[in-house]
Amino acid sequence: MSPHLVPVEHDSVGRNDRPLQITVDGEPVPGIVGQSLAGVLLADGRLSWRRGPSGAPRGVFCGIGACFDCLITVNGVRDVRACRRRAADGDVVETQRRDEER
Amino acid sequence: MAVRQVAVVGAGPAGLAAAEAALSAGATVTVIESAEQPGGQYHRMLPRAYQATHPQRLQHHWRAFERRRRALLHPDCTWWPECTVWALEQAEPGMPPRVHVLDGSVDGTGRPRRVLEPDALVLATGVHDRVLPFPGWELPGVFTAGAAQALAKGERVVVGDRVVIAGTGPFLLPVAASLTEAGAGVLAVLEANRPATVLRGWASRPWELAAQVGKAAELAEYVVGQVRHKVPYAMGQAVIEARGDGRVEEVVIARVDPDWSVIAGSERTLAVDALCVSHGFSPQLELPMAAGCALTAAGFVEVDEDQRCSAPGVYAAGEITGIAGAPAAVAEGTVAGWFAAGGAPAAVSAARRRAAAGRAFARRLARAHPIGTAWPDWLREQTVVCRCEETTYAALCRAAGAPTREDPRAVRLATRAGLGPCQARICGQTVTEITARAREQADAPRAEPHRRPIAQPIRLGELAAPAAQAGPSDRPNMKESES
Numbered sequence: 162m163s164p165h166l167v168p169v170e171h172d173s174v175g176r177n178d179r180p181l182q183i184t185v186d187g188e189p190v191p192g193i194v195g196q197s198l199a200g201v202l203l204a205d206g207r208l209s210w211r212r213g214p215s216g217a218p219r220g221v222f223c224g225i226g227a228c229f230d231c232l233i234t235v236n237g238v239r240d241v242r243a244c245r246r247r248a249a250d251g252d253v254v255e256t257q258r259r260d261e262e263r
Numbered sequence: 264m265a266v267r268q269v270a271v272v273g274a275g276p277a278g279l280a281a282a283e284a285a286l287s288a289g290a291t292v293t294v295i296e297s298a299e300q301p302g303g304q305y306h307r308m309l310p311r312a313y314q315a316t317h318p319q320r321l322q323h324h325w326r327a328f329e330r331r332r333r334a335l336l337h338p339d340c341t342w343w344p345e346c347t348v349w350a351l352e353q354a355e356p357g358m359p360p361r362v363h364v365l366d367g368s369v370d371g372t373g374r375p376r377r378v379l380e381p382d383a384l385v386l387a388t389g390v391h392d393r394v395l396p397f398p399g400w401e402l403p404g405v406f407t408a409g410a411a412q413a414l415a416k417g418e419r420v421v422v423g424d425r426v427v428i429a430g431t432g433p434f435l436l437p438v439a440a441s442l443t444e445a446g447a448g449v450l451a452v453l454e455a456n457r458p459a460t461v462l463r464g465w466a467s468r469p470w471e472l473a474a475q476v477g478k479a480a481e482l483a484e485y486v487v488g489q490v491r492h493k494v495p496y497a498m499g500q501a502v503i504e505a506r507g508d509g510r511v512e513e514v515v516i517a518r519v520d521p522d523w524s525v526i527a528g529s530e531r532t533l534a535v536d537a538l539c540v541s542h543g544f545s546p547q548l549e550l551p552m553a554a555g556c557a558l559t560a561a562g563f564v565e566v567d568e569d570q571r572c573s574a575p576g577v578y579a580a581g582e583i584t585g586i587a588g589a590p591a592a593v594a595e596g597t598v599a600g601w602f603a604a605g606g607a608p609a610a611v612s613a614a615r616r617r618a619a620a621g622r623a624f625a626r627r628l629a630r631a632h633p634i635g636t637a638w639p640d641w642l643r644e645q646t647v648v649c650r651c652e653e654t655t656y657a658a659l660c661r662a663a664g665a666p667t668r669e670d671p672r673a674v675r676l677a678t679r680a681g682l683g684p685c686q687a688r689i690c691g692q693t694v695t696e697i698t699a700r701a702r703e704q705a706d707a708p709r710a711e712p713h714r715r716p717i718a719q720p721i722r723l724g725e726l727a728a729p730a731a732q733a734g735p736s737d738r739p740n741m742k743e744s745e746s
């Protein structure tokens with residue numbers, strides 16, 4: 162029912178997964194080395210993490226850095242496109258909302 | 264003649280071919296790419312850290328790509344991965360613009376700035392999906408088809424288990440193939456155009472197709488693959504609405520006329536956990552616009568037979584000049600790189616013919632998969648058109664109807680459509696079309712949604728720090744060590 166990673170044992174490309182961990186709004190979230198932050202969040206079953214001006218949820222839309230729907234704060238730096246940023250072990254991710262900015 | 268310095272922006276199929284050709288013509292080349300690895304969209308690679316034993320299983324034309332990316336290891340080539348061109352600045356008349364580069368990961372901080380002053384500039388920045396708005400398209404779980412493709416091919420993330428792929432164009436097929444390969448259930452692939460439209464587009468001037476057998480064979484492979492995997496492929500059908508509470512849960516599918524108006528009574532719903540949509544592609548035009556390159560009527564970068572743009576010293580290649588697939592992008596890149604390096608015309612006549620055939624192919628593709636003019640009928644008053652600012656269809660129509668708002672920019676200022684974080688990349692063309700339609704005049708003043716002097720975000724601290732005047736080899740070559 163949710164986005165997920167192709168199970169490593171069934172993946173025809175033959176991956177060698179090495180774990181990493183980030184926190185999202187304080188909560189630990191597991192990932193694998195090489196994933197984008199959007200990839201980590203999606204593979205964790207999350208479809209949305211940002212809120213638009215009306216408070217409506219948003220996640221990945223374009224996947225390649227054009228739509229800016231996926232913006233997050235990474236290690237204190239705002240407005241990072243999650244789909245274009247590699248996850249690093251220990252990244253502190255905070256979700257953003259535009260409804261409270263105004 | 265002194266050795267020419269060529270800067271290539273983008274290391275997709277077009278940019279890599281340009282680098283290869285410019286090197287063989289004797290130039291020194293700098294390739295600037297915002298991703299970590301070469302390949303672009305077509306040859307999107309798995310992260311090196313996945314240590315995949317069979318990465319080629321997800322790729323077409325892998326061997327040719329392996330050869331082409333070796334150009335980056337050439338002693339006269341400087342490879343700048345994870346570097347983003349954030350601005351082009353007109354320096355001297357008659358010369359290509361100065362190239363302003365940020366060195367470091369996308370949207371980082373404290374990234375050093377570098378400036379290049381090449382003798383010629385090749386722009387090969389590619390495209391992103393164009394998605395028309397429809398009710399519910401802003402729900403999480405609605406992705407562009409390209410996003411689903413990039414996640415499956417580039418990260419092995421599958422967007423859902425019950426997936427519908429909808430829109431128009433042959434690109435829907437490779438996306439269905441990738442998702443199926445990755446284990447997702449693809450419930451339906453819906454092409455909005457009818458067979459008659461597609462056949463009319465393809466079948467006219469069949470001799471043009473012969474030159475594109477590479478792409479045609481790949482497409483045939485997908486169709487056979489579809490049959491094998493039994494993914495239902497339907498034509499003349501569209502997803503006209505996505506519904507759900509906080510995420511997509513079902514889609515409304517309708518049969519549509521050739522102009523994409525909904526056939527009343529044909530609507531049905533289908534439960535899904537992801538929807539992937541593509542109605543075509545929009546070129547990444549910020550850099551060509553900043554360089555002063557003229558555009559075609561269809562909104563792509565205008566080039567001559569040598570891939571020269573209207574701006575001096577600037578060449579463009581690949582899908583920013585029109586949508587014709589990766590083989591055509593390679594041919595265009597070869598021509599662009601060769602002439603940017605000052606090569607003699609005779610040596611690239613074959614690539615020039617292939618590039619011309621690619622342009623003909625692009626015209627056929629556009630004719631075979633047009634966007635039906637009746638799509639705004641799918642919208643409701645409250646449908647979001649600008650995703651960033653959540654500008655509704657009703658607000659846009661109201662603003663466009665006001666007599667004082669002749670200028671499309673005035674409509675934007677009044678509604679904020681196109682002024683959010685994406686800077687109208689997603690809604691620009693749509694807003695222009697809706698505005699024109701609302702005013703019932705076909706030739707509304709042309710908006711220029713791609714005029715973004717800052718092509719990619721830069722932070723104030725980075726802007727304040729002085730930039731290094733970079734010679735082509737100022738940064739140690741970060742060689743691709745992977746085989």
Ligand SMILES: Cc1cc2nc3c(=O)[nH]c(=O)nc-3n(C[C@H](O)[C@H](O)[C@H](O)COP(=O)(O)OP(=O)(O)OC[C@H]3O[C@@H](n4cnc5c(N)ncnc54)[C@H](O)[C@@H]3O)c2cc1C
Pocket residue numbers: 224225272273274275276277278295296297298302303304305306346347348349387388389390391392408409410412413416434437547550580581582583588589592718719
């Ligand atoms: C998300 C997506 C997925 C796709 N997947 C497929 C597929 O699987 N199969 C298929 O047949 N077609 C696919 N396509 C179509 C694709 O456009 C072509 O197949 C082909 O990749 C076009 O080649 P190109 O060289 O013109 O551009 P691209 O391959 O898009 O390469 C452009 C490169 O330029 C870089 N770039 C852009 N702007 C800058 C900048 N300012 N600074 C530095 N670098 C920059 C980008 O990072 C990118 O690597 C896809 C398109 C999209 C949008």
Ligand code: FES
Pocket residue numbers: 220221222223224225226227228229230231232242243244245
């Ligand atoms: S999903 Fe569009 S910018 Fe990240």
